[in-house]
Amino acid sequence: MKAVLPPASPTSTRAPVVLGEAPEPEPRDDELVLAVEAYSVNRGETFQLDGQLDRRWPGWRPGKDVAGTVLRAAADGTGPIAGTRVVAHPPAYGWAERVAVATAHVAELPDSIDAVTAAALPLAGITALRLLRAAGPVAGRRILLTGASGGVGHYVTELAASSGAAVTAVSATADRGARLLELGAVELVTSVEEALGPFDVVLESVGGASLPAALSQLAPGALLVWFGQAGRTPVTLDFFDFFKGPLQARIAHFDYTSSDAPYSDDLATLVRLVSAGRLHPEIGTVRDWSRTGDVITELRERRVRGNAVLTVG
Missing domain, CATH: 3.40.50.720 (NAD(P)-binding Rossmann-like Domain)
Known part of the structure; x- marks a missing residue:
């Protein structure tokens, strides 16, 4: 599958990310597989890319804020079924066509909230x-x-x-x-x-x-x-x-x-507030995911107000 890949190693030159090939996700029993439609880029992820924060594990790829449609439900029977629109907060790997996410970190989306809006919710919200x-x-x-x-x-x-x-x-x-x-x-x-x-x-x-x-x-x-x-x-x-x-x-x-609480409850709260018109995500830019490198540069230079969202086409 296609995915946004980090440079081979963090460098002081801040090498741009590239769109390349990555292995298909291999979900655990408590994880669903999500077809990603949009994701948000956070400043913390730009720090990880240029080596200012630990990447935590080998084979790391960025991607914490995603929204899309469930392709495969979790094997343990928890969480939403295939075909459900969701917003999710995986620890990484979300800048890709597909990602595995624990059902404890997923919330269902109503028809009134599109994937771009939803993708701006997880980490910041x-x-x-x-x-x-x-x-x-x-x-x-x-x-x-x-x-x-x-x-x-x-x-x-x-x-x-x-x-x-x-x-x-x-x-x-x-x-x-x-x-x-x-x-x-x-x-x-x-x-x-x-x-x-x-x-x-x-x-x-x-x-x-x-x-x-x-x-x-x-x-x-x-x-x-x-x-x-x-x-x-x-x-x-x-x-x-x-x-x-x-x-x-x-x-x-x-x-x-630092909290042991799953993210699903907080994600559901954010979805409910947005749906009720009580919370308004500030999305500073929306681009095709082929422009992820450009958006990272703009975030580093503080040229984006609010959230930056990329659409996966």
Whole structure:
């Protein structure tokens, strides 16, 4: 079958991916086989491709966010039957014509949601849901969200605002962040320093100088949740400054994969919210999958707002 293949080894030159041949998936008993119609590219996968994150296992190919139609149901009888339209979140291998996915990581799609929209949901949407759970009740609370113009940021903004939070979104440019105001953010700024604190919750995903600056925006007893380092610049934190800051403030590290819960429930929640018109995926570009290399370059250069989706033809 055809699949998007990574370079033979990670290199500093960031060799482009290529469309080539890959083995057919060999599903376990609890896995279905999905005919992929669309997939989303995440920044984390671009970091894996250029060697900045572990690929985890030999023979790795990218592909975490997929949508399509079930070709073969799971042998153990769990999950949807053949012919069912689904959205899924496999650990890898999804940038291909077919992929095997555990039924615990799949949700059925209604006719009202197309494959392109569905493919934008899994990683960014699940992260947003679990991130807000980690933050605790948000109604009436002031939230500062950094790196807000990506896929996760758009979902967090709309979900938090609809729950009664006052969200201040930080985006590198006003143009990239304009949609966040439409989704319910009360304020859009282009740097953490411009934000008018203090905040009850800070959701930090940029790293570098952004995290220390965000710490200074915390109210007494407030929480900073660190969930990414999109800027790829290591954080240097002076804890003496932190100790002189707001009393009883807390820092927590967040990883959406740390929960043992299957992804199917969160995927079903996202599908339900989109179907009801309560969640609106922000899709910055839609291309044929032959253009995956171009999209990866644009993501690396921060030229895509929201999610980037590729269609498999």
